[in-house]
Amino acid sequence: MKFNLKSRKENALYSSVAGLTQQLLSIICAFIFRTFFLHVLSREYLGIEGLFSNLIQFFSLAELGIGTAIIYRMYKPFADKDVDKIEAYLNFYKIAYHGIALVVFILGVSIYPFLKYIIHMEEIPSNVDITLVYFLFLIQSVSSYLFIYKQSLYIANQQSYIIAIYNTLINVISTIVKILILYITFDYVFTLTSSILITLIFNFLFNMYIDRYFSLANRYKNKLSRAEIKSIVNDTFGLLCHNIGSVVVNGTDNIVLSAFISLSAVGMYDNYTIIVRGIFGIINKALQSFIPSIGNLNCKSDKSKVYDVYLRVLFVNLWISSFSTICLYCLLNRFIYIWLDSTYIFNKEIVMSICILFYIQASRLTSNSFISGCGLFMKDKIRPLIESLLNIIISIWLANQIGIAGVIIGTIVSGVVTYYWREPYLLIKEIFGYLDSRFWTMEVIWPIMTIVLSFAFSNIIAVIPLDLYGFILSTIIVFIGSNIFLILLWNRSKEYKYFLYLLKDKIIKKYN
Numbered sequence: 090m091k092f093n094l095k096s097r098k099e100n101a102l103y104s105s106v107a108g109l110t111q112q113l114l115s116i117i118c119a120f121i122f123r124t125f126f127l128h129v130l131s132r133e134y135l136g137i138e139g140l141f142s143n144l145i146q147f148f149s150l151a152e153l154g155i156g157t158a159i160i161y162r163m164y165k166p167f168a169d170k171d172v173d174k175i176e177a178y179l180n181f182y183k184i185a186y187h188g189i190a191l192v193v194f195i196l197g198v199s200i201y202p203f204l205k206y207i208i209h210m211e212e213i214p215s216n217v218d219i220t221l222v223y224f225l226f227l228i229q230s231v232s233s234y235l236f237i238y239k240q241s242l243y244i245a246n247q248q249s250y251i252i253a254i255y256n257t258l259i260n261v262i263s264t265i266v267k268i269l270i271l272y273i274t275f276d277y278v279f280t281l282t283s284s285i286l287i288t289l290i291f292n293f294l295f296n297m298y299i300d301r302y303f304s305l306a307n308r309y310k311n312k313l314s315r316a317e318i319k320s321i322v323n324d325t326f327g328l329l330c331h332n333i334g335s336v337v338v339n340g341t342d343n344i345v346l347s348a349f350i351s352l353s354a355v356g357m358y359d360n361y362t363i364i365v366r367g368i369f370g371i372i373n374k375a376l377q378s379f380i381p382s383i384g385n386l387n388c389k390s391d392k393s394k395v396y397d398v399y400l401r402v403l404f405v406n407l408w409i410s411s412f413s414t415i416c417l418y419c420l421l422n423r424f425i426y427i428w429l430d431s432t433y434i435f436n437k438e439i440v441m442s443i444c445i446l447f448y449i450q451a452s453r454l455t456s457n458s459f460i461s462g463c464g465l466f467m468k469d470k471i472r473p474l475i476e477s478l479l480n481i482i483i484s485i486w487l488a489n490q491i492g493i494a495g496v497i498i499g500t501i502v503s504g505v506v507t508y509y510w511r512e513p514y515l516l517i518k519e520i521f522g523y524l525d526s527r528f529w530t531m532e533v534i535w536p537i538m539t540i541v542l543s544f545a546f547s548n549i550i551a552v553i554p555l556d557l558y559g560f561i562l563s564t565i566i567v568f569i570g571s572n573i574f575l576i577l578l579w580n581r582s583k584e585y586k587y588f589l590y591l592l593k594d595k596i597i598k599k600y601n
Contacts, residue, residue, distance in 0.1 A: 107250035108374045111257045116367035118264040120428075123363065125268050127429060134214060134277050136352030139343045139359040140207070141226040144200075146340035155185050156241065158324040162317075163245035175242075177311035181318065182238045190234035197227035207348040214277075221278060229285045236292040239299045259291045334473020338480050338500060345481075345496050349488040357433055358493065360425060361440075365447050368413055376406060376454045396521045400528065403455040404584035407531055408575060410451040411539040415571045416564075418444045418543040419550060423560050435493070442497040448539060449504050456512040459520070468519065472511050479503035527583065538578060542571055 126135060159182050166174035201223060213219050243251050263284055271280045313321075342362075346354045418441065422434050435443075460469060480503035487495025513532075517524055549570075550563040579585045 103250040104247075104253070105374075107253035107257075109371065111253040111260075112367070112370045112374050114257050115260055116363070116370075118260050119363050119367070122264050122267060123360070124428065125271060129271055129275055130214075130277055134217070135356035135359060136347065136354070137213070137217070137219070137222060137277075139355045140347045140352065141223060143340045143343040144207075145197075145226050145230045155189075155321065155325045156182070156238070158321045159185075160241045160244050161324075162321065163241060167245045167247075173311050175245075177313045177317075179238070179242065180311060181313050181321075182241060186234045186238040190231050193234065194227065194231045197224075197230070207344055209347070209351060212352040217277060222281065225278070225281050225285055229288065232285075232289055232292070236296050239296055242299065242303050255291075255295055259288065262291075263287045330470035330473050334477050337477035338503065341481060341484065342496050342500065345484050345488050345499075346493065349485065350492060350496075354493055357435065360429065360433055361421065361435065361443055364421065364424070365417065365443060368417070369447060369451055372406075372409055372413070372451055373454060376402070376458055392521055399455065399459055399516070399521070400531075401584050401587060402458070403528070403531060404579075404582070405588070406455040407452055407535045408579075410448055410454075411535055411542075412571055412575065413451065414444050414448040414539050415543045415546060416567055417447060419547045419567045420560070420564060423555060423563060426555050427557055427560055439494045439497070442494045442501065444543070446497055446501050446504075448536065449501060449509060452535070453508060453512060456516060457508075460512060460515060469511065469515060472507050476503045476507040479506065534578075538575075542574055546570060 123135070159178055163175060163178050165171075166178065201220075204219070204223065208219070210219075240252050243249060266287055267280050267284050270276075270283045274280070343355045343358065346358060421440055421443070422437075425434050480500055482499075483502050484496045484499030487499050489495070491498075513524060513528070546567045550566055553559040553563050553566075576585075
């Protein structure tokens with residue numbers, strides 16, 4: 090058994106760098122493959138890909154959150170080098186995930202007869218066997234549960250960067266192979282099959298590597314006690330509620346679009362979401378790294394100290410969210426136009442809805458991180474269920490009324506009336522005891538300022554031609570101009586002065 094001897098700072102640094110690298114390369118691979126995909130095939134094929142990817146997300150609810158609950162408990166045995174306890178948790182993890190794989194398969198087969206209600210069958214290309222494609226996606230989902238449980242050993246051993254490196258490698262190789270096969274065969278089903286086979290082969294090889302690295306990986310003699318299993322089950326219920334919220338909110342848009350609008354709309358919407366989710370993923374990766382430190386800070390410091398740190402992290406979060414939203418609103422359609430062509434562009438109302446949703450979800454990451462780091466998940470378990478229900482009802486109703494924008498607005502409304510006020514309330518009640526004018530000033534001014542600057546810079550760059558050079562010029566103007574305005578607006582704030590001082594201090598130390 091190999092235990093990680095690196096320091097927490099080293100592990101955190103490696104994991105952060107590897108995670109961000111994985112996210113960036115994932116975005117690049119997705120862009121490259123999608124470009125070739127649309128060059129060879131039509132947007133209906135892309136709609137099938139987006140729809141089934143979202144549909145398979147729902148099957149992940151069968152996981153219940155049990156993996157998170159188990160990994161959380163494996164940290165201590167690894168710290169204590171308790172091999173028997175690690176083996177017991179891994180044994181339980183294996184049994185649970187093999188059972189989940191069976192449940193996912195049964196769910197997938199049960200849902201298949203209802204596909205005709207969420208897909209306009211007349212839109213399916215004539216050379217595509219939709220039944221075969223659906224079951225290929227299902228097999229890919231089921232097979233992941235047969236392999237992934239062993240990766241928990243790396244996570245609990247503070248070596249999640251190894252998993253990030255592995256995922257990056259398989260993503261790059263899979264993208265290259267899919268592009269080659271797509272260009273050789275012009276066949277969507279064959280390309281999808283090759284992707285699944287590559288994933289299965291690499292998962293099998295990675296599991297063999299884990300077996301050699303952790304000598305206990307194939308030993309399953311030790312068992313957990315009933316009390317330990319009961320504790321895992323209790324925690325799983327709270328995590329299940331949050332998983333339901335996450336899957337429903339993030340996984341229903343394409344399904345609603347397919348059922349009430351068209352597969353073509355799913356394909357077009359996916360072109361936008363790949364950009365937006367990529368940027369959101371990078372921001373989320375950066376802020377998620379604070380969670381362990383937040384938990385430690387909450388245990389060791391007084392409320393005023395925790396509150397000051399919260400406001401500083403929130404300030405950075407809002408700055409990045411605002412700047413990113415302004416850039417997305419001004420540049421999204423320009424990028425799509427250059428990347429694809431004018432037939433793939435949405436109108437301003439839909440783009441505005443996408444950007445508002447992005448800002449709302451990105452600007453809450455700090456509050457969400459503090460709730461996670463301070464262990465408040467169980468106190469917020471009902472909220473995701475309410476959000477999910479509202480999201481489905483409002484999105485379906487508005488999709489019938491105003492089309493694509495209605496689906497996005499449904500997600501916006503469900504978020505605003507649930508987590509957007511609920512998370513600050515939880516922080517007041519359970520951690521800080523109050524939120525002063527600094528918090529409320531940021532919460533009110535940042536979104537207003539973001540809207541104003543988005544419209545202002547959109548009008549400024551409207552006269553610039555829609556070509557590559559025009560896009561580069563527009564990007565420079567929006568990038569530099571928006572940050573200048575943000576500096577002018579916030580340069581007197583306590584949080585801005587704090588980070589300016591840190592920057593100056595590091596520069597002085599470096600050159601002295």
